């Protein structure tokens with residue numbers, strides 16, 4: 575367990591924020607997550623790392639959950655406070671031998687975009703399409719990070735994105751070629767449904783990677 579000093583809190587919309595911490599000598603592989611909590615507290619939660627492997631700081635993207643314990647408390651942190659960080663953990667990682675040769679499809683709902691942000695920031699030359707499913711446009715977190723034309727915003731509760739509906743509906747209308755490597759991150763229902771659709775489109779088990787948040 576390490577203690578990391580907070581540099582800043584960046585608010586992205588009324589319920590979502592980025593905590594930027596000093597990196598110290600922490601190393602990780604893009605796509606991994608940490609557990610975060612207050613010093614001495616047993617209440618810790620998992621958060622995917624949002625920043626790139628190369629950044630000099632460590633960032634996480636967090637959405638405050640109604641009735642949630644830790645996500646609401648973390649919002650109240652101030653620059654200069656310290657948080658306990660454990661990790662890195664997880665295997666939601668890109669494979670070195672595929673980085674330059676393969677075509678990637680990233681499907682994320684809500685803050686499930688966090689590890690994808692880290693992928694793209696770490697490897698800017700990736701050949702990818704990102705399908706991001708959110709309720710409304712103000713959840714298209716820092717969308718300027720993604721190359722023009724690579725980012726498809728699916729808004730389910732208003733007609734303000736590139737597509738009005740869920741990511742699964744978009745996927746059915748826009749089939750994926752069978753040589754695509756897929757990474758899915760977000761709520762488990764989306765992941766199960768998207769997985770089924772991808773399998774029906776001819777993507778076999780091997781090239782589908784998943785990270786379930788809740």
Ligand SMILES: Cc1cc2nc3c(=O)[nH]c(=O)nc-3n(C[C@H](O)[C@H](O)[C@H](O)COP(=O)(O)OP(=O)(O)OC[C@H]3O[C@@H](n4cnc5c(N)ncnc54)[C@H](O)[C@@H]3O)c2cc1C
Pocket residue numbers: 607619620621622623634635636637638639641642643644645646684685686688785786787788
């Ligand atoms: C591997 C992994 C990586 C994760 N990465 C992130 C991340 O990068 N950013 C992030 O905001 N969260 C992430 N989460 C979720 C995070 O760990 C917490 O569960 C979340 O912040 C809620 O914690 P809480 O203490 O506020 O709510 P709790 O008091 O623990 O729970 C409240 C309820 O909220 C549900 N819930 C948990 N997460 C979400 C969510 N994102 N949306 C809707 N409902 C939810 C829980 O199932 C529970 O029923 C990740 C989870 C896992 C397992």
Ligand SMILES: NC(=O)c1ccc[n+]([C@@H]2O[C@H](COP(=O)([O-])OP(=O)(O)OC[C@H]3O[C@@H](n4cnc5c(N)ncnc54)[C@H](OP(=O)(O)O)[C@@H]3O)[C@@H](O)[C@H]2O)c1
Pocket residue numbers: 637639640683684685707708709728729730731739740741742760761763764765767
């Ligand atoms: N109080 C509020 O005003 C408010 C507002 C937003 C969120 N919340 C709460 O915050 C939490 C997180 O919400 P979130 O919007 O960040 O995450 P979310 O519930 O995972 O929704 C993100 C996106 O995923 C879509 N989705 C949900 N299930 C899916 C499935 N099976 N297949 C494909 N797509 C699916 C949603 O579409 P749909 O819109 O069609 O479900 C939405 O577009 C929830 O617990 C929610 O109750 C509260």
